[in-house]
Amino acid sequence: MASYIVRRLLLGIIVLFLVTIIIFLLIQIIPGDPAITMLGPQASKEQLEDMRKQLWLDRSLPVQYEHWLSGALHFRFGTSIYHENIATAIITRLPITLYYSLIALVLGSLLGITAGIICAVKRGSFLDSLITFFANFGISVPVFWLGALGIYYFGLKLTWLPIQGYTSPFDNFWLSIKHAIMPIICLAIPAVAALARQTRSSMLEVLRRDYIRTARSKGLLEKIVITKHALKNALIPVVTLLGLQLGFLFGGSVLVERVFNIPGMGRFLVQGATNKDVPVVQACTLVIALAVVLVNLAVDISYGWFDPRIHYD
Amino acid sequence: MQTEPAANVIIESAAPARQTSEARRIFRVMFSRWIVAVGAFIIIAIILVVIFAPLVAPYNPNKQALEIRLQQPTREHVLGTDELGRDVLSRVIFGTRISLMVGLLVISIASLIGMSLGILAGYFGRWTNNVIMRITDAMMSLPPLVLALAIATAIGGGLKGVILSLGIAMVPGYCRLMCGQVLSIKEDDYITGARSLGARDSRVMLRHILPNAFPPLLVLLTLTIGSAILSEAGLSFLGIGVEPGTATWGSMVSDGYKYLFTNPLLSFAPGIAITLTVLSFNMVGDGLRDALDPRLRGTL
Numbered sequence: 001m002a003s004y005i006v007r008r009l010l011l012g013i014i015v016l017f018l019v020t021i022i023i024f025l026l027i028q029i030i031p032g033d034p035a036i037t038m039l040g041p042q043a044s045k046e047q048l049e050d051m052r053k054q055l056w057l058d059r060s061l062p063v064q065y066e067h068w069l070s071g072a073l074h075f076r077f078g079t080s081i082y083h084e085n086i087a088t089a090i091i092t093r094l095p096i097t098l099y100y101s102l103i104a105l106v107l108g109s110l111l112g113i114t115a116g117i118i119c120a121v122k123r124g125s126f127l128d129s130l131i132t133f134f135a136n137f138g139i140s141v142p143v144f145w146l147g148a149l150g151i152y153y154f155g156l157k158l159t160w161l162p163i164q165g166y167t168s169p170f171d172n173f174w175l176s177i178k179h180a181i182m183p184i185i186c187l188a189i190p191a192v193a194a195l196a197r198q199t200r201s202s203m204l205e206v207l208r209r210d211y212i213r214t215a216r217s218k219g220l221l222e223k224i225v226i227t228k229h230a231l232k233n234a235l236i237p238v239v240t241l242l243g244l245q246l247g248f249l250f251g252g253s254v255l256v257e258r259v260f261n262i263p264g265m266g267r268f269l270v271q272g273a274t275n276k277d278v279p280v281v282q283a284c285t286l287v288i289a290l291a292v293v294l295v296n297l298a299v300d301i302s303y304g305w306f307d308p309r310i311h312y313d
Numbered sequence: 314m315q316t317e318p319a320a321n322v323i324i325e326s327a328a329p330a331r332q333t334s335e336a337r338r339i340f341r342v343m344f345s346r347w348i349v350a351v352g353a354f355i356i357i358a359i360i361l362v363v364i365f366a367p368l369v370a371p372y373n374p375n376k377q378a379l380e381i382r383l384q385q386p387t388r389e390h391v392l393g394t395d396e397l398g399r400d401v402l403s404r405v406i407f408g409t410r411i412s413l414m415v416g417l418l419v420i421s422i423a424s425l426i427g428m429s430l431g432i433l434a435g436y437f438g439r440w441t442n443n444v445i446m447r448i449t450d451a452m453m454s455l456p457p458l459v460l461a462l463a464i465a466t467a468i469g470g471g472l473k474g475v476i477l478s479l480g481i482a483m484v485p486g487y488c489r490l491m492c493g494q495v496l497s498i499k500e501d502d503y504i505t506g507a508r509s510l511g512a513r514d515s516r517v518m519l520r521h522i523l524p525n526a527f528p529p530l531l532v533l534l535t536l537t538i539g540s541a542i543l544s545e546a547g548l549s550f551l552g553i554g555v556e557p558g559t560a561t562w563g564s565m566v567s568d569g570y571k572y573l574f575t576n577p578l579l580s581f582a583p584g585i586a587i588t589l590t591v592l593s594f595n596m597v598g599d600g601l602r603d604a605l606d607p608r609l610r611g612t613l
Contacts (some may be wrong), residue, residue, distance in 0.1 A: 022448075029467050
């Protein structure tokens with residue numbers, strides 16, 4: 001077990017190292033002069049010179065990388081083109097994105113896995129067709145359009161919910177919930193859909209197996225067969241998908257935070273992308289990659305609990 | 314010696330028959346669910362709209378007429394007009410061209426690069442596999458939309474930049490699938506046979522492995538064209554790579570937000586177009602998967 005975790009950790013570190021190289025190279029693939037791209041053609045000579053110095057563009061490639069990496073390791077990312085400290089901005093914005101994404105993930109997995117189990121157990125029924133249809137819809141619908149529908153019906157027509165903005169639960173709990181409902185639903189729908197589809201198909205796969213027939217033929221209650229024998233085995237691929245879903249939720253946050261004007265990481269990333277502010281984009285992508293790698297690490301290590309056939313040695 | 318030609322004749326005559334029955338089986342399994350048939354029908358309709366857009370669209374999508382701006386649906390303008398008096402229906406119709414073109418180009422780039430890398434990684438194994446798959450892992454730790462956003466920021470260049478960025482961001486999926494396929498096919502007897510007959514590596518990869526790895530790739534192609542269209546809509550919603558004046562579905566939804574209360578159709582119509590298109594490709598992809606390789610259910 002310990003050696004497996006160590007090996008998996010080492011692999012995670014290698015992957016993160018490669019991620020840093022990919023993200024670092026972003027600034028290198030800018031056609032022409034990155035300083036001009038970032039500051040625009042009307043920038044003065046001094047401004048351009050300052051930017052080049054700040055980004056260490058006047059040094060050799062390995063020196064630049066080393067400088068950038070050591071900065072990143074100390075959580076120093078420099079300043080944005082608005083002279084905002086990038087690390088501070090991330091620290092204030094990341095919790096908002098995590099708060100929404102994690103609730104959406106929990107909601108998504110509870111609803112998605114339950115829906116998937118219902119579909120598999122009641123295969124071919126009307127309920128199965130209905131849920132499957134909504135799951136297919138959920139993976140195909142753009143979240144920014146769901147946002148438009150939500151704002152229109154619940155915000156503008158029924159005026160039940162505020163149309164935009166963010167309130168911290170520590171400032172005004174009731175208002176913060178009202179603000180959170182629509183964005184979290186928008187984020188959760190694709191996750192519910194993907195997880196329901198995955199759970200349904202892997203449950204159907206498992207329910208065909210011999211050990212399920214054995215369990216049934218020895219007279220176990222169907223409830224026990226489903227929950228104890230089938231579910232645990234069927235959840236393995238679902239857990240893998242769960243790890244990937246957090247990444248997709250971060251991707252979704254980029255859109256949802258724009259729709260509902262939420263001051264999170266996603267919005268910061270888009271702001272950086274729109275301004276061609278490469279250091280901001282680099283910092284945000286790195287933080288997102290770090291979160292995804294950590295979650296997938298946890299997922300891989302948790303397999304042992306789900307599948308007793310997996311031994312860590 | 315005389316029986317040999319006879320045997321050949323039988324094999325040759327049997328082969329086409331087997332092929333047609335196989336095609337028929339694929340067709341039957343694929344369309345056994347009505348929703349797949351509906352999806353296929355919609356895709357055909359979309360392709361026709363793409364080809365005949367100028368004939369189908371009632372107006373020029375970019376023709377401005379400020380005197381009729383922000384009109385509600387009328388008989389002349391079925392979906393109303395936008396803030397510059399342009400016909401919304403015509404813009405949605407022309408938007409189909411961009412979405413489909415981007416989708417096709419993105420999966421072409423992603424599959425070409427991804428398949429080549431995957432086949433190399435799977436075939437040569439060892440350090441080639443290690444290097445390629447670790448880079449793939451690294452890319453996969455970034456959500457495709459975020460990765461594409463980051464690449465598009467750096468390379469810029471409007472729609473071309475978006476296509477290239479999404480294409481690169483979608484490489485890892487193809488690379489992984491191909492590598493897995495090659496690893497299992499590589500052990501088959503006919504590969505050993507081909508090698509022992511002296512076939513070069515490149516021949517084994519292109520003539521023997523690639524065709525056998527094709528069915529799951531076809532499924533992945535159909536399923537990812539939907540996500541490519543969805544991601545492009547997302548990027549154009551965010552204003553990345555949008556060329557001013559061009560009608561893209563994502564940017565239309567975004568522009569419509571300002572008039573959501575008075576003219577909700579401005580955002581709703583292109584959104585429905587995106588959902589319908591992506592849903593159709595996903596349904597056909599699902600159907601193809603059930604017909605070609607049901608074991609892939611859940612993995613693709």
